[in-house]
Amino acid sequence: xxxxxxxxxxxxxxxxxxxxxxxxxxxxxxxxxxxxxxxxxxxxxxxxxxxxxxxxxxxxxxxxxxxxxxxxxxxxxxxxxxxxxxxxxxxxxxxxxxxxxxxxxxxxxxxxxxxxxxxxxxxxxxxxxxxxxxxxxxxxxxxxxxxxxxxxxxxxxxxxxxxxxxxxxxxxxxxxxxxxxxxxxxxxxxxxxxxxxxxxxxxxxxxxxxxxxxxxxxxxxxxxxxxxxxxxxxxxxxxxxxxxxxxxxxxxxxxxxxxxxxxxxxxxxxxxxxxxxxxxxxxxx
Amino acid sequence: xxxxxxxxxxxxxxxxxxxxxxxxxxxxxxxxxxxxxxxxxxxxxxxxxxxxxxxxxxxxxxxxxxxxxxxxxxxxxxxxxxxxxxxxxxxxxxxxxxxxxxxxxxxxxxxxxxxxxxxxxxxxxxxxxxxxxxxxxxxxxxxxxxxxxxxxxxxxxxxxxxxxxxxxxxxxxxxxxxxxxxxxxxxxxxxxxxxxxxxxxxxxxxxxxxxxxxxxxxxxxxxxxxxxxxxxxxxxxxxxxxxxxxxxxxxxxxxxxxxxxxxxxxxxxxxxxxxxxxxxxxxxxxxxxxxxxxxxxxxxxxxxxxxxxxxxxxxxxxxxxxxxxxxxxxxxxxxxxxxxxxxxxxxxxxxxxxxxxxxxxxxxxxxxxxxxxxxxxxxxxxxxxxxxxxxxxxxxxxxxxxxxxxxxxxxxxxxxxxxxxxxxxxxxxxxxxxxxxxxxxxxxxxxxxxxxxxxxxxxxxxxxxxxxxxxxxxxxxxxxxxxxxxxxxxxxxxxxxxxxxxxxxxxxxxxxxxxxx
Numbered sequence: 001x002x003x004x005x006x007x008x009x010x011x012x013x014x015x016x017x018x019x020x021x022x023x024x025x026x027x028x029x030x031x032x033x034x035x036x037x038x039x040x041x042x043x044x045x046x047x048x049x050x051x052x053x054x055x056x057x058x059x060x061x062x063x064x065x066x067x068x069x070x071x072x073x074x075x076x077x078x079x080x081x082x083x084x085x086x087x088x089x090x091x092x093x094x095x096x097x098x099x100x101x102x103x104x105x106x107x108x109x110x111x112x113x114x115x116x117x118x119x120x121x122x123x124x125x126x127x128x129x130x131x132x133x134x135x136x137x138x139x140x141x142x143x144x145x146x147x148x149x150x151x152x153x154x155x156x157x158x159x160x161x162x163x164x165x166x167x168x169x170x171x172x173x174x175x176x177x178x179x180x181x182x183x184x185x186x187x188x189x190x191x192x193x194x195x196x197x198x199x200x201x202x203x204x205x206x207x208x209x210x211x212x213x214x215x216x217x218x219x220x221x222x223x224x225x226x227x228x229x230x231x232x233x234x235x236x237x238x239x240x241x242x243x244x245x246x247x248x249x250x251x252x253x254x255x256x257x258x259x260x261x262x263x264x265x266x267x268x269x270x271x272x273x274x275x276x277x278x279x280x281x282x283x284x285x
Numbered sequence: 286x287x288x289x290x291x292x293x294x295x296x297x298x299x300x301x302x303x304x305x306x307x308x309x310x311x312x313x314x315x316x317x318x319x320x321x322x323x324x325x326x327x328x329x330x331x332x333x334x335x336x337x338x339x340x341x342x343x344x345x346x347x348x349x350x351x352x353x354x355x356x357x358x359x360x361x362x363x364x365x366x367x368x369x370x371x372x373x374x375x376x377x378x379x380x381x382x383x384x385x386x387x388x389x390x391x392x393x394x395x396x397x398x399x400x401x402x403x404x405x406x407x408x409x410x411x412x413x414x415x416x417x418x419x420x421x422x423x424x425x426x427x428x429x430x431x432x433x434x435x436x437x438x439x440x441x442x443x444x445x446x447x448x449x450x451x452x453x454x455x456x457x458x459x460x461x462x463x464x465x466x467x468x469x470x471x472x473x474x475x476x477x478x479x480x481x482x483x484x485x486x487x488x489x490x491x492x493x494x495x496x497x498x499x500x501x502x503x504x505x506x507x508x509x510x511x512x513x514x515x516x517x518x519x520x521x522x523x524x525x526x527x528x529x530x531x532x533x534x535x536x537x538x539x540x541x542x543x544x545x546x547x548x549x550x551x552x553x554x555x556x557x558x559x560x561x562x563x564x565x566x567x568x569x570x571x572x573x574x575x576x577x578x579x580x581x582x583x584x585x586x587x588x589x590x591x592x593x594x595x596x597x598x599x600x601x602x603x604x605x606x607x608x609x610x611x612x613x614x615x616x617x618x619x620x621x622x623x624x625x626x627x628x629x630x631x632x633x634x635x636x637x638x639x640x641x642x643x644x645x646x647x648x649x650x651x652x653x654x655x656x657x658x659x660x661x662x663x664x665x666x667x668x669x670x671x672x673x674x675x676x677x678x679x680x681x682x683x684x685x686x687x688x689x690x691x692x693x694x695x696x697x698x699x700x701x702x703x704x705x706x707x708x709x710x711x712x713x714x715x716x717x718x719x720x721x722x723x724x725x726x727x728x729x730x731x732x733x734x735x736x737x738x739x740x741x742x743x744x745x746x747x748x749x750x751x752x753x754x755x756x757x758x759x760x761x762x763x764x765x766x767x768x769x770x771x772x773x774x775x776x777x778x779x780x781x782x783x784x785x786x787x788x789x790x791x792x793x794x795x796x797x798x799x800x801x802x
């Protein structure tokens with residue numbers, strides 16, 4: 001990510017665990033709290049992230065936008081509660097409150113999608129394997145092997161499909177099924193060598209795990225910060241956010257001291273990923 | 286000291302023994318080369334030497350290392366490098382692949398880091414250390430596999446045809462690393478290889494396996510002497526200069542040079558190139574692969590009924606070129622047949638034999654694979670001609686590499702093609718099978734089929750091709766009759782070609798010269 005803004009000294013390479021924790025808390029809190037301010041902030045900040053890292057552009061932006069509008073407009077069709085009626089849609093009241101809830105919900109869904117994209121770009125295969133290896137040793141290995149095999153099988157399957165399309169005289173459906181059958185048979189055969197290779201190097205259930213990650217003091221500080229924000233938000237949720245309602249009339253958004261701090265906390269959590277540095281993607285040598 | 290005594294092995298439900306009466310011993314630090322024709326049991330022997338890979342079946346006899354049963358050794362003490370560089374890799378990144386064996390040994394992480402750092406330095410893998418495995422070339426992959434095996438510090442290193450899928454230059458680099466390992470660590474190395482010309486200078490002893498029995502074992506000169514003076518199909522696998530000089534004392538090319546300079550030679554007459562009309566034209570073809578511009582304004586004329594060989598380094602775009610020829614048609618394809626862009630009907634007459642023939646097999650037996658495509662008599666004829674008659678009821682995957690290629694070739698020939706494209710047909714098959722393949726292709730050529738072959742096997746091209754060309758920088762350069770093509774090359778020519786430069790640069794193979802008494 002070639003960011004145009006520089007938070008020079010704040011940015012560093014973090015251990016996978018705090019990064020994972022950050023995104024996990026973010027997503028869970030977002031789903032938990034359907035508050036207009038929270039969801040709006042989430043949408044804006046994740047959108048800025050994606051635009052700056054150039055991951056969101058062109059067609060995908062248009063599709064997102066269409067989906068967004070669709071969710072907003074569809075909600076009032078199904079939810080007919082609410083006091084202010086805008087017009088009648090096939091006999092059912094199309095209310096303002098339902099529309100506003102639609103906006104909030106659309107914000108949430110959209111930003112969830114975007115946060116997932118951002119999450120994926122920060123946490124690479126190495127990180128995920130490491131995270132899962134710590135508690136479940138064999139799982140980590142399996143994930144690594146899966147990451148290895150997916151591109152290989154995909155390439156081979158494309159090849160096989162190409163040959164079947166040209167040389168087979170069967171109907172198109174049978175060609176596709178044949179291609180699938182050949183791919184599976186081939187996959188099994190080539191895996192035999194891989195299994196041999198694993199046994200030849202002494203594969204057994206008891207093993208250590210090689211990694212290049214180091215949990216430093218900064219990682220600990222980050223974890224503490226994230227946990228603190230989580231606890232605050234949960235506390236405030238039980239105190240105030242869970243009481244937020246849209247129907248029959250939208251509850252006015254409070255801007256008192258405590259709620260302002262909560263909004264700020266949430267913003268802080270969302271802005272944290274800007275401090276994470278991404279490992280450079282390797283270019284083919 | 287590795288000792289094998291009275292080793293016998295057969296697969297379950299088989300009546301004949303695959304290996305019988307094997308009896309030999311290797312001292313510590315020796316390099317043993319195992320040679321033999323396809324099916325002689327070389328791979329099986331190698332697997333018997335590694336307890337984890339011991340094939341399931343009936344085995345009798347004793348294998349001991351340092352007077353103790355081989356089973357007593359740990360898996361890390363015997364390293365194994367397989368034939369296919371891609372299939373044997375387990376992890377997604379290079380560093381992880383190197384550490385895989387160490388993880389299995391339950392090594393503490395700090396020690397692992399130390400070992401991996403060392404290995405990366407020794408094998409010069411710094412640039413690709415963090416690379417995803419599928420982005421490496423075959424040669425790089427095989428070196429990583431070698432490094433991964435050596436990371437475990439084995440006492441014995443077993444290699445099963447490691448260079449068969451590599452091009453000559455990458456094979457040389459691999460063998461260079463092997464030589465360094467042998468010199469630096471005094472590891473006992475046992476290697477099975479078909480193309481053993483480059484391996485001869487490294488090895489000390491040779492075991493010649495013939496149908497599971499040891500036809501000869503001992504110091505390399507002795508075994509080669511025995512092979513040279515016997516009429517045996519394995520003759521074809523000998524280095525060209527050895528076929529000529531008929532003496533086993535020349536186990537490296539430097540002494541071969543001196544020998545050849547000291548003797549008189551007579552050049553056999555060469556056949557002239559037949560005149561042919563143009564079959565296919567390619568005009569200014571531009572192709573991209575993975576967002577790289579692979580072919581740049583490539584223009585090329587293919588003649589009717591000729592056997593053309595396209596040479597070039599790995600990654601130069603040869604496979605991409607072939608696939609385009611095989612699957613593209615229409616105005617934008619840049620392919621012209623009789624001055625018009627090639628249409629779908631003509632495109633059906635172009636067939637491609639892929640590098641991995643298994644992509645064409647969709648059935649459980651050879652017979653089923655071919656049934657329904659033609660009349661039974663025609664299929665029978667093809668099977669007989671390609672020596673596959675006895676394998677009718679076998680599963681295609683159970684055939685040897687060369688047999689699989691021939692089966693795929695039959696499947697394609699039943700479509701009555703006009704142009705046959707071959708992608709590295711000689712990869713991984715032994716010398717006698719190469720000869721069979723070459724003769725079959727010559728036969729097809731005489732029946733009117735045009736053949737375009739992509740290969741880096743210089744001897745094969747020199748023996749069977751009419752014209753050759755080099756794919757370089759996205760264009761096909763130096764398109765000439767085979768002998769003219771090689772005549773102008775200093776480096777990219779057969780080993781015999783380099784040895785006989787001074788006499789006549791058109792000499793490429795052993796059959797081109799005879800000793801003048």
